Amino acid sequence: MKLLFICTHNRCRSILCEAITRHMASQHANGSTVEVASAGSQPAGEVHPRTLEALARHGISTQGLRSQSWDDFADFNPDVAITVCDSAAGESCPLWMGRSQKVHWGLSDPSKVTGSEDEVRAAFDRTIESIQARVSALLALDWAELSGAALADALRDIHHTIGQQENQ
Secondary structure, eight states: OEEEEEOSSOSSHHHHHHHHHHHHHTTSGGGGGOEEEEEBSSOOSSOOHHHHHHHHHTTOOOTTOOOOBGGGGTTTOOSEEEEOSHHHHTSOOOGGGTTSEEEEOOOOOGGGOOSOHHHHHHHHHHHHHHHHHHHHHHHHSOGGGOOHHHHHHHHHHHHHHHHHHHTO
8 A cells, every 4th residue: 555645845744644654554464565655746845843843752753754746756656645735635636646546634734833832732733643543544444455446435534534523
């Protein structure tokens, strides 16, 4: 299973998804079959410093994380491209992504939160918890039974279900 997380600037949410998915997959029975990356349509060129700090605070490796273009992944051939910001969801994907299933997991951007240090830290923690819930459900899927559109539908269901739980 190859997953590519996409956010316009690839500096916060998609990076969080990449690192968290890699971390959780390494501890899960399905994890050995997961390849994960993140990219942006207009990469910022650097990972947001608070993203790295939040991951480290949660015990998640930041090694190798960098902001990169989706053009760098033309040979990656993801099974699923998951957009995590609304602007990326509305962009036209490169032609090489034509066979990939596309799913949108809209996540709030903790790097845009202003306020006290505690408020900003709490925003990152909420986003991390949201990603962890989605990835946990993703790893629990029976991948042998899912492919193509069925896999995309399952990932959409995960986002919808987790989103409803978070809004209660």
